[in-house]
Amino acid sequence: MSAFDLEPWTAHHTDALEVALDAFLSPQALCAAGPVRPLHLVDAMRYAALDGGKRLRPLLVIAAFEAAVGRPLGSQDGAVVRAACAVELIHAYSLVHDDMPCMDDDVLRRGKPTVHVKFGQAGALLAGDALQTLAFELLTPEDGSVAPAVQGRLCGLLARASGCAGMAGGQAIDLDHVGKALSEDALRHMHRCKTGALLECSVRMGAVCGGADAHAQEQLAIFGRALGLAFQVVDDVLDVSADSATLGKTAGKDAQNDKPTFVSLMGLAQSRQYAQQLCEQAEQALAQTGLADTRALSALARRVVQRSH
């Protein structure tokens, strides 16, 4: 199979995602008709979700869809775009709340002041809440653009990846262990929940939208799990090896907050090697899917491991 150039693929879809998110986050789309509108909330939601971020999760949704369906995303694939945006909104909400003073107390995100710095804590709290809700609104349009049974399946995948058994639970385990030891097994479990679940879910949602068979869905889930863990290992590596300007967020926070990380547990060199191993596991799962063209997924996995921020 010919070489795959990720850059134009990413640029094309990132632009389209930005347009779609901008429309879903317009005051017209968001607000109830009436004599007064919560425009401060809309501004905070837009600030949190637009014009920033690598869009890794929605790109995984699209790449998994394209792999499952065996053709490029087209204008008829509104459900996939909704699924992609929904996952990104869950990610955006989690960042808004994680940055708040009572959590990580971070003032810089993607090189900009965090939402609570710009809109106040109450504004950030509400914006995060409403971004989470909006994710489920996007998956359940009343215009027939997503089949009702698919709506239910996508909502279920997204909710389970985001809640107590997924992202929120992982975040809670993280908070519970600041300054405390964690075994490598427990650390891996925490990150499977905190970061991995939503990355795996992205791949699964794309596979569902693309009608992948059960075997392909299972292999894609394995791919997503390995990718998710690799992502976090690389995050831990970058936290100690990159500077804040490159990261677009405050570097060295983990050590500062006395948080157990892969680097603190297995060292820098071995963490890098572990990320590489996980990337290879992810590639192997892709090869097992039986799908004809998984080059975008493969390229995204490599980019996760090789990224500098």
Add this chain to the structure above:
Amino acid sequence: MSAFDLEPWTAHHTDALEVALDAFLSPQALCAAGPVRPLHLVDAMRYAALDGGKRLRPLLVIAAFEAAVGRPLGSQDGAVVRAACAVELIHAYSLVHDDMPCMDDDVLRRGKPTVHVKFGQAGALLAGDALQTLAFELLTPEDGSVAPAVQGRLCGLLARASGCAGMAGGQAIDLDHVGKALSEDALRHMHRCKTGALLECSVRMGAVCGGADAHAQEQLAIFGRALGLAFQVVDDVLDVSADSATLGKTAGKDAQNDKPTFVSLMGLAQSRQYAQQLCEQAEQALAQTGLADTRALSALARRVVQRSH
């Protein structure tokens, strides 16, 4: 039609809801299998959602279901119980976040310390987040107990009632107008979003679970809207006329926070009269549904207007 005794009906269903919520909020049901579990988060979620509250929203779900289907709720109606619990979890999450120091800064709720007082602000933030997510998890079980298309419909109703065009938007409008004037029209709109949307949604979700026809669904929605507004008018009345011990939360907060209310706008006597009018509107809509037995809904509406806390 014979008189309807709301008390045993409420007691029966409230007990059953408590059992169902307790099961949905068990560590076994909530947590991913693994070497470490977020038990502090589970405790905070349970504290926020169990053993308290009037359970008005889930009771409305059940009453609307029974009216639509024309028989009492039975053990085969797992979908209805899930819908009822999901609405209550959204309500519970909103209380947890509204009570936080950056919002209403309230330390007392249902006669107990609020979640952030008991579990810290980070704990309250995460518990609220995870309770919202859990609502959508409950609506999308993988065990076949809720038909996939119904899953999508219920998630859509709940998300739209909770988000920027509903509860979160209403809360944002409220925050934007502390110490500022609001027209009666704007105040009504704010409360339609903030409180009314979720109450209306409760009735609609019950109607969907019960397979009500389009006409009955529309009249039930009108009932829910009138009831929702009546609820808020009565809330404003109680805030100035009841004491904290009776309310189970701090009384007089609205005036203290310089918030526009129906009482500040139209006075106490006229607010009481307005609540009564809304209750009559709700009754009229019920009469238009064409459903045989709407006595539980009717009794719940009367209780909303006559309640002392």
